[in-house]
Amino acid sequence: MAMLLGPFRGSALIATADLADPGAESVILGSGMDRIDIVVVRLGGEIRAFLNECPHALTTLETFDGRFFDADDPSLLVCSTHGARFSALTGLCVAGPCLGRALAAVPVAVDDGIIRVAADG
Numbered sequence: 001m002a003m004l005l006g007p008f009r010g011s012a013l014i015a016t017a018d019l020a021d022p023g024a025e026s027v028i029l030g031s032g033m034d035r036i037d038i039v040v041v042r043l044g045g046e047i048r049a050f051l052n053e054c055p056h057a058l059t060t061l062e063t064f065d066g067r068f069f070d071a072d073d074p075s076l077l078v079c080s081t082h083g084a085r086f087s088a089l090t091g092l093c094v095a096g097p098c099l100g101r102a103l104a105a106v107p108v109a110v111d112d113g114i115i116r117v118a119a120d121g
């Protein structure tokens with residue numbers, strides 16, 4: 001993860017004003033071989049970010065843009081490929097084919113209303 005995020009340390013992801021609560025948005029950083037897709041999540045005032053890559057079959061979580069949450073439980077993110085459920089705050093898979101595995105956490109920091117990839121950590 002450290003090498004993957006290295007070029008993107010400090011990069012802006014999204015303004016806090018543009019992220020609902022609950023809310024989740026995919027943000028693409030880089031391009032080509034250096035492209036990464038990060039899902040930024042806000043829930044109950046807490047902000048988290050994860051690589052948008054399911055640990056089961058390495059697909060992105062959402063089939064439709066912006067649809068990340070379980071319709072019946074907004075504390076859970078859903079992988080639309082095979083239905084895995086992940087804690088929106090920890091990334092831990094709590095149901096589905098990758099039970100016990102987790103989304104890769106991306107450390108973030110909020111700076112003057114902008115959510116950024118943390119400069120370190």
Ligand code: FES
Binds near residue numbers: 056082096
């Ligand atoms: S790829 Fe996500 S549950 Fe299978």
